[in-house]
Amino acid sequence: MISRRDFLQASMAASAIVGASGFGNWGRLAAQQRLTQDQLLQFDTFGNVSLIHITDIHAQMKPIWFREPQINIGVGANKGQVPHVTGADFRKLYGIEDGSSSHYALTYDDFTALAGTYGKMGGLDRVATVINSIRAERPDALLLDGGDTWHGSMTCYETQGQDMVNVMNLLKPDAMTFHWEFTLGSDRVREIVADLPFDALGQNIFDKEWDEPSEDFKPYKMVESGGVMIGIIGQAFPYMPIANPGWMFPEYSFGIRDQHMQEMVDEVRGAGAELVVCLSHNGFDVDKQMATKVTGIDVILSGHTHDALPEPVLVGETIIVASGSNGKFVSRVDLDVQNGRMMGFRHKLIPIFSDVIAADAEITAAIDAERAPFADRLSEVIGKTADDTLLYRRGNFNGSWDDLICDALLSERDAEIALSPGVRWGPSILPGSDITREDIWNVTSMTYGKAYRTEMTGETLHAVMEDVADNLFNPDPYYQQGGDMVRVGGIGYRIDITQPIGSRITDLTLLKSGEAIDSARSYVVAGWASVNEATEGPQIWDVVEQYIAKQGTVTVAPNTSVQVIGA
Amino acid sequence: MTYTRRTTFKLAFGATVLAALPFSARADAAEDAIAAFTGGATPGTEGITLTAPEIAENGNTVPIDVAAPGAVSILLLATGNPVPDAATFSFGPLAAAQAASTRIRLAKTQTVVAIAKMPDGSFVQASQEVKVTIGGCGG
DSSP states (O other), X not given: OOOHHHHHHSOOBOOOEEOOSSSSOOEEOOBOSSOOHHHHHOOOOOSSEEEXXXXXXXXXXXXBBOOOOSOOOOOGGGTTOTTSOOHHHHHHHHTOOTTSHHHHHHOOTTHHHHHHHHOOBOOHHHHHHHHHHHHHHSTTOEXXXXXXXXOSSHHHHHTTTHHHHHHHHHHOOSEEOOSGGGGXXXXXXXXXXXXXXXXXXXXXXXXXXXXXXXXXXXXXXXXEETTEEEEEEEEOOTTHHHHTTGGGSTTEEOOOOHHHHHHHHHHHHHTTOSEEEEEEOSOHHHHHHHHHHSOOOOEEEEOSXXXXXXXXXXXXXXXXXXXXXXXXXXXXXXXXXETTEEEEEEEEEEEOBTTTSOOOHHHHHHHHHHHGGGHHHHHOEEEEEOTTOOBOOOSSSOOHHHHHHHHHHHXXXXXXXXXXXXXXXXXXXXXXXXXEHHHHHHHHOOTTOBOEEEEEEHHHHHHHHHHHHHHHHOSSGGGOOSOOOOXXXXXXXXXXXXXXXXXXXXXXXXXXXXXXXXXXXEEEEEEOOOOSTTOOSOBHHHHHHHHHHHHSEEOOOOOOSEEEEOO | OOOOHHHHHHHGGGSOOOOSOXXXXXTTHHXXXXXXXXXXXXXXXXTOEEEOOXXXXXXXXXXXXXXXXXXXXXXXXXXXXXXXXXXXXXXXTTOSOOEEEEEEOOSSSEEEEEEEXXXXXXXXXXXXXXXXXXXXXXX
């Protein structure tokens, strides 16, 4: 653990990482004490096309803390491959110096100490400055939004996504694809999409009844930029009705549909596209696999799994760019396209250090205007974190935020066992900090957030956990849904990720008594985010707020009741 | 709210629990059906395309497309169902395309198999695993 004092005495590298044309040719800026906006934005414009990618903002308009995962296990062919590399291994892989700004932005350890030095990240007004700077150098740069934009905050929930739509429209995206947007309900999605001043894309959004491409979304758009004809194909989250409540968007069917993707690639090539870009919400491993099955995609802009990679991954002749989440990063990809071929690229994952990059005043004003009606509710302090408690979620298994939510469910709903969904969104809270109502909504807000209370046999509980584990650890990425493992409270378990479905989860134990979970006995289970219609119970954010208010100062002890084998 | 047994089962972290179906597929029922269709011939793998979702959005109605240019008939099997026979499509000489789309019910995660009989009496086969999940939480 690097203390703040040791850290300040060390020589710090401001290692904004710059890619070059060609692969693996990386340099770092010289060690400096201070970051500057010019450094973060420095980029030698290259080739004839610029793409700007942002994804998985989860309605975070203001700067946030966001700790990257400690545990992110790859299985099958992806074992040990990026993005399944974390902490010191990640820094070693990319040549990131310990204690540097990139250490803070891209890895999990020493998060609290480094947060004190480098400050919050993100903020759409800072993102606007970056976009404007790129457009100043390349006026027809294309801004592409990978989705999970209209979800994740109180203001987004209360306005049914309108706050994000209004602010994003000011950034002037060229196209967007979707995931959590559909949990606003299909009527609301169509209402917003009808007025969008840019294209809503998804080649895999099908009409469920006819099993044909939906007429509500275009599969792709053709656009000329820098004298190059570009086909941009959208790929929405493939497992929408399985991972999220299908009853909210009953008209649509999704799936990966890589054969249809190939048809779309061939179609845009046939229509004169010299460059084919896929704006994807598949998740990184699914994108890698899709790149091996579909030929002719030059660039996949990858979203969903929230990975931030300082370097694109090359699969065949396709580069895959992952741009993080929550507004922490923007990727700029410059491409040289000649005679219908991508000849080279230059890439930079631009970290949005909110204290370094100046806010764009127009966007700040727009954000504040969206938040103003809710300002009092947002800012109310509900409790605070103890000096030893960092609240975070991201990681394959229980994070401290999840443990706190599970504690709230056990206590406020008088249950023996708590279940909390393994979503990848939700910013962090530093130790010794106030927890506001906004903070609670940032990790719980959704349109199906009712906290149910029910009974479940040990056998059913085991079946549920096995099913979710297989969605994460099936060796074939096409059978993964891209969420993390369901978080549990009141029980412990052992998971061997190398086993097949049905055999991964063992040693399920009721922590209170230390007894093994009895497959025949019924247990009182509290949880939230059920995908079933007509789920009843209080909203999860109210449950968590009530619990935190009672605690005053919350302490979350390290979770030692989940044992992972085979990582 | 009082939960009935039925709603309770549907609540489990998001979905229907398919465990403990009151019947189980006969392990060799699918093999028997294949043998009856092919007469024991070993099918090839070229010239047939089976399109199915990797993960079913709803196991009760899973869209399946199958195409085998030139085929006389195509047998579609859900190998993990209690009764594996899902459909047999026969194509007359005037059929414009030897392709079919249907929806089938899958009792659990299983392999879907399509076998086409060609005019020369040979067979070609394609298969794909379709996962029937009880739901989860997508990040």
